[in-house]
Amino acid sequence: MTKIGVLVGSLRKDAYSKKLAHNLMKYFPEGYEPELIEIGNLPLYNQDYDTDKVPAEYVEFRKKMHDMDAFLFVTPEYNRSVPAVLKNALDVGSRPYGSSVWAGKVGAVVSNSPSKLSGFGANHHLRQTLVFLDVQTLQQPEAYIAEVAELFDENGMINNQSTEKFFKSVISAFVELIETFEK
Structure with a gap:
């Protein structure tokens, strides 16, 4: 079973990014296990914290991310960049130095916005961080994804x-890319 960590860059209960993530998760084929990852508690x-009194949330998060095979990032754009909650999760997972849970894994980025701007800035800032x-x-x-609010029916499904x-x-x-790196 290929485990996919799905990280959403919004904490809002009815966030468009969460609705989008839930829809995207159902498109993975059999043999793939996408899991929505909680990052708001970090x-x-x-x-x-790298060496002294490491928070339990860090330990649990790092272990869970270490066990994932790939990551799907679904994020809105805040002030032309990545929301702080998502950047914080990336930072927590990348430390302590030399122990990154992200290195050598595969990822995909889906950005969105209720406006016509489509999260372009967040998408590119996130990609730049993922390269590093x-x-x-x-x-x-x-x-x-522009005008994301228009994509959902009353049940939060793509319409x-x-x-x-x-x-x-x-x-x-994304699945093809994952399979390429699994070989």
């Missing part, structure tokens, strides 16, 4: 066949 990264963290990131198709087809193509390409 204390802000502090280098003192040695995460092999899906290059194509790129997933910038547009062409959008659903696109999301399936993103997950299919």
Whole structure:
């Protein structure tokens, strides 16, 4: 079973990113186990925690991420960048130095926005960070989702066949990338 950690860059209860993540998770084929990862409970990264009084949340998070085979990042854009909660999770997982849970793994980025801007800034900032963290990131198709609020029905499901087809193509390409790195 290939384990996929799904990290959502929004804490809001009814976040569009969460709805999007739940929809994307159902497109993984048999043999893949996507899991939504809680990141809102992580204390802000502090280098003192690398060696002294490591928070239990860090230990649990790092263990869980270490056990994942790949990561799907679904994020809104805050002020043209990655939300603090997601950046904090990346920082916590990358430390202590030399013990990154991200290195050598595979990832995909899906950014979104209720506006026409589609989370472009967050997508590119996140990709830049993932390069440094040695995460092999899906290059194509790129997933910038504009006007995300319009994509869901009253039950939070994708309401547009062409959008659903696109999301399936993103997950299919991501699965191909994962399989390439598993060989």
